[in-house]
Amino acid sequence: MFLIETARLALRRMTTDDAAFIVRLLNQPSFLRFIGDKGVRTEEDARRYIEEGPLASYGRHGFGLFLVELREARTPIGICGLLKRDTLEDVDLGLAFLPEFEGKGFGFEAAEATLGYGYGTLGLEKIVAIVSKDNAASIRLLEKLGLRFEKTLPPTPEGTEILLYVPGGLPSQSMRH
Template identity: 50%
Template sequence: MIDTKRLTLRPATVDDASFYLRLVNEPSFLENIGDKGVRDLDGARAALLAGPIAMQAQLGYSLWMVVRKEDGAAIGMCGLIKRDTLPDTDIGYAYLPAFWGQGYAWEAASAALEYGRDVVKLPRLLGIVSPDNAPSSALLKKLGMHFVERFATGKTDLYRMEFPPRHN
């Protein structure tokens, strides 16, 4: 669906359940994003169907699988998410630790941001992150987002980017 120099971002399918199960149970995912309660393949399939697969069908965007072109390895997920708890769409991402520090998160997030701006025509994009997750905060800033507020719970920072109005 979206190709970058080294990556393909594509919609998730139920065939991605084993990868999703592994990703959402990584200690870093649990610490920085939270426990999704997915403990087996059936739970992973159900979570994919109710989450990214349903959102893709409804909105034309979602959290996508990030696949490395050189070997076809699934390395993470990145995309656009419309949450009931936020006023606008946000960008989300998570990668297996073996693929951190190689520029993949920046490459995929940049492509997702461009898709949101240019294809979906979003007026703005949000980013949410744990205040203790410095690398994720740095990525949001590198994408051009600006800190807005820390939610009252103190567990989440909100970032925002406004896209310039388009004139046809």
């Protein structure tokens, strides 16, 4: 049932039953600012988003964004997973948490386990991350995971500068063994 378990968290595939949680998460100010507006306002929108996003990705690539729950309580707190975008050569790490669960180390815990799953279970060679230039929390998290800044990508249509982070430090390299 769970794909990935850590000390405090369990990650599983999303289903359309997670629509109410997805509406909440995708409309948080931090999500809208740092990831973007997916136009998901209703549970019906969210079901479509889950089908066309994560579920389509599981089918096409065998991975995608997973739902992150507190392991004991089974409370959904965020999403974390792997994406293969047409616009990027490599698979990238994506994650977002509800504000009340930020700053507790859950992001690091989920991301570290997801990279381990990607390199170990899936056998991926390289996992990168993209992040808005002004997303200090995410940049700190990526550096803690052992990723390093490689280059600035062309700005989005909204003019946001996006940074590409690539494997380069010890933690993510050691996860390959």
